[in-house]
Amino acid sequence: MHWLTSRFNIDLSQPRVMGIVNATPDSFSDGGQHAAAAAAIGHCQRLVEEGADMLDIGGESTSPGSTAPGVAHELARVLPVLREAVKLGVPVSVDTSEPRVMQEALALGADVINDVRSLRRPGALKVVAAHPRAGVCLMHMRGEPDTMQTLAEYEDVVVEVRDFLAQRVREIELSGIVPQRIVLDPGIGFAKTAEHNWTLLRRQHELAVLGRPLLLGWSRKSALGHLTGRPVNQRLAASVAAALAAVQQGAAIVRVHDVAATVDALKVWRAAGLLSPPAA
Secondary structure: OEEEOOOOEEEOOOOEEEEEEEOOOOOOOOOOOOOOHHHHHHHHHHHHHOOOOEEEEEOOOOOOOOOOOOHHHHHHHHHHHHHHHOOOOOOEEEEOOOHHHHHHHHHOOOOEEEEOOOOOOOOHHHHHHHOOOOEEEEEOOOOOOOOHHHHOOOOOHHHHHHHHHHHHHHHHHHOOOOHHHEEEEOOOOOOOOHHHHHHHHHOHHHHHHHOOOEEEOOOOOHHHHHHHOOOHHHOHHHHHHHHHHHHHOOOOEEEEOOHHHHHHHHHHHHHOOOOOOOOO
8 A cells, every 4th residue: 555645655554654843833732833944844854853754744723713824924834844844855745725835835846735625725626636646635624723613513423524535535536636646534623522533533444445545633632632631732642542543443644743752652563563554
């Protein structure tokens, strides 16, 4: 099982760790720590040294209640970091929904477009489809970050998330994007209650019928805080446990803030023979 991207054909026969680089002043977990380009670039380098298999650079906070920064601000945050990140020898994803940001990022060598809105903004699908190899991650979300938690109502969250992603895959494949370029994310914390998130984790294996690798982002999420009672800066153990559980349920990629701890935990699981190939 591989993920075809701009510069890399990523082997997903073993779970991969995607390191989060928030080049924003307002992300829920580490907003402001890497807002300056030099700090974000240094963070990219540290995550690679810690064992990140790939990086994910974002210039827009999409935590509940956040508002979009505008295209100019997003470009100013992302592009200086991306220019240096693509030199580090690992695949680089850009977390954006803006077609112009996608275009500029792909021109600079970005390998993946990671879109929480699943290429639904006008022009986004056209930009990615025009690129011969760029990988794409499609995520489930309802509404926008400032409204999504008012839309967290489901008859069956797993079925509805699965059906949404299946429909997006069909539409995107019709545009000419081959399946090997597509990874799917059920969107933990996006228009979902804590119980919806736990249901998705318990039944994550049911998403394997979509036929594409899964990317899961549990790191420091509010559901972990609700469960443990710990604030966002004290959720390391819970985040690593959730990442391992997601992998055990078939995740091919885990998107995390705490790369070194997650990499170490996966090494232990691998040595213990507890890692099985992720579901395709």
